[in-house]
């Protein structure tokens with residue numbers, strides 16, 4: 192096929208950006224003006240042959256790294272057998288096996304069942320359907336700064352307007368937002384729990400609330416860890432009123448936080464868990480795992496989807512679980528987290544803009560303020576550091592309600608040498624833009 196001679200040469204990032212701008216809807220954001228040509232483990236190369244260290248991991252999808260050979264081999268083997276039947280038409284063993292594995296991994300001393308979907312948002316949608324079917328109630332209480340996806344229900348649950356919700360409403364009703372505790376920004380655990388009671392007073396009676404939904408560590412919202420006392424307080428309120436707790440583990444799950452599910456570290460169990468992203472190492476599959484009695488509330492035919500729980504996704508996810516065992520990646524997740532925290536603290540020692548270094552396992556972030564003043568989150572500096580790091584060969588992502596957080600989602604399979612190289616680029620980038 193001959194290329195149109197009027198089209199720009201497609202081998203530079205700039206030329207591809209030009210074509211992208213003409214061809215792709217502008218609403219689809221892009222953190223870096225880079226087009227990838229090849230990726231392996233925690234490194235990638237762009238179409239101009241430039242090398243990068245990947246601290247973004249495709250937004251928390253690559254805990255086992257780009258193209259892990261065992262995951263690729265499992266997918267290739269699956270491709271040779273069958274690629275699609277639709278599980279609701281003709282079932283297949285990998286789906287059942289993966290459900291058995293996740294049921295065994297999920298926290299809580301009760302029987303569990305699982306359902307598979309394709310995306311994180313779809314998993315969250317289904318947690319709401321299941322919670323409503325089980326309780327016979329409509330209300331859902333989500334939290335400020337939470338992020339749950341881009342479908343209408345999940346946008347309704349998301350606790351941040353720009354850019355996600357702008358211009359897209361109205362969203363489904365009976366969704367309310369309580370405060371997520373955030374000591375750094377002046378919201379205590381007591382404030383947050385009191386705000387739940389305020390919703391029961393002002394907006395909806397507790398007896399009509401089906402579920403609370405929260406992330407064990409807020410992801411897009413800024414890597415704020417839900418304090419244990421908050422989770423325990425919420426569980427107490429939930430139990431008092433017959434309300435379910437949904438853990439959105441789309442970003443925190445699959446070993447990111449040092450345990451397979453971050454909620455394993457809670458002293459109380461969630462009733463439902465949504466999982467996606469890294470569970471299949473780069474292939475699209477998501478799931479809902481939860482209390483068997485709750486999961487069985489929807490009638491047969493009420494749950495599913497054409498591609499939901501695809502054989503490719505199941506094969507990839509089973510391979511990811513095996514890689515976690517073979518390479519002891521849960522222990523590695525804790526070690527990566529410690530190394531990152533130590534390295535980031537060293538940068539914070541000489542960069543007063545960094546006022547907080549935090550994380551759970553390998554879900555780690557720093558938060559930036561103008562002159563270190565907690566009243567002035569510094570989104571501008573955050574942008575400059577992230578852009579400078581990319582120029583120097585390190586791919587980073589920002590996040591946070593104020594856009595002033597730099598997060599690290601590097602593959603857990605990255606070597607210590609690569610982590611250190613990435614941290615050095617980050618240190619140099621701070622020094623260069625200050």
Ligand code: PMP
Nearest residue numbers: 310311312338339340410441442
């Ligand atoms: N929940 C959380 C916590 C997420 O981080 C995300 C994605 N960033 C989603 C839900 C939505 O997942 P997806 O983009 O796969 O629909």
